[in-house]
Amino acid sequence: MAEVKVIGASLSLFCTRIEWALKLKGVEYEYIEEDLKNKSHILVNSNPVHKKVPVLLHCDKPICESLLILEYIDEVWKxxxxxxxxxxxxxxxxxxxKFADEKCVMGAWGACQAEGEEKEKAVESVAESFAFLEKQLEGNKYFGGEEIGFLDLVLGWIPHWLNVMEQVADMKxxxxxxxxxxxxxxxxFIQLPLIKGCLPPRENLVNYFTASLTYMRSLKANNH
Ligand SMILES: N[C@@H](CCC(=O)N[C@@H](CS)C(=O)NCC(=O)O)C(=O)O
Structure with missing residues (x-):
């Protein structure tokens, strides 16, 4: 039985950050791909509150929420x-x-879905959030300083996922x-072999975001 298991979904930016952390720490783990349309007992039992991935199982004990999982990994493997x-x-x-997940991930996804004037406002609002992050990089190679750290992994979705969102939703x-x-x-960041070697194929992300956007827009249209 594997000591460390990750219940994840291959296209999830929240799950990829966990795999990056484990690889960075040199921790062997078993990856369990979850079908989010038909959630497994192991996911529902491990994360009964949110029923979301990622979940880290360490000696069968579940830890949920990617930011907390990263902290846990950092404390256990030094x-x-x-x-x-x-x-x-x-x-x-x-x-x-926390700011980046609440304002940038959610803001970027909101901007993707918005249209017309609403989109302009949403893009402007996310740009204000990115401006705060830009400031954190002044004089630094990475958010973690000379080496990648916690915040780099948390923001690691920007070069891959955000880039796809920008393409699919025609925004910059x-x-x-x-x-x-x-x-x-x-x-x-994206050129680092460890990071580059653990990314979902871009084409799969494009297909996923295109389908999600079509679905979200159809829901919105039906509500009007
Ligand atoms: N705040 C959570 C977000 C995790 C999340 O949103 N996971 C998505 C996949 S990207 C999920 O499991 N969605 C399934 C659902 O919402 O039912 C974290 O950081 O772990």
Whole structure:
């Protein structure tokens, strides 16, 4: 029986960050692909509150929510630390991670779905959030400093997932002109062999987001 298992979905940005962390730490794990349209007993029993992936099973004990899983991994496996040791810096990294998930992931997905004037406003609002992250990169190679850390993994969806969202929804959120540091960081991050080697194929993401967007827009249209 594997000591560490990840219940995940191959296209999920939340799940990929967990796999990156485990690989970075050199932890062997078994990956269990979940069918989110027909959730397994193991998922429902392991995450009865949200019934979402990822779930980390460590010696059969479940840990849910990707940011908490990253922290757990960092505490259990000490090699290649993800979070800063300094309590203040640690709190700051957690703050930006929560901010990024609440404002940037959700904001970008909201902007994808919006249309017309609503889309312009949504794009503007996410850009304001990205501007805060751009500032965090001033004088730094990575969010973690010289090496990738917690916040880099949390924001690691930008070069791959956001890029697909931008293509599918015909919008531009992060490019070299508006966010040069974030753009440069994204290029650097995605080229790291460990990161690059654990990404879902772009074509699958394009198909997934195209279908999701069509579905969300049809729901919206039927409500009017
Ligand atoms: N806040 C959660 C978000 C996880 C999440 O949204 N997972 C999606 C897949 S990307 C999911 O399991 N969706 C299934 C559902 O909503 O029923 C985390 O960080 O782990």
């Amino acid at each position: 090699d290649n630390p993800l979070l800063p040791q300094d309590p203040y810096q640690k709190a700051i990294a957690r703050f930006w991670a 959120l992060v490019d070299a002109d508006n966010f040069p540091l974030l753009h440069e960081w994204a290029q650097r």
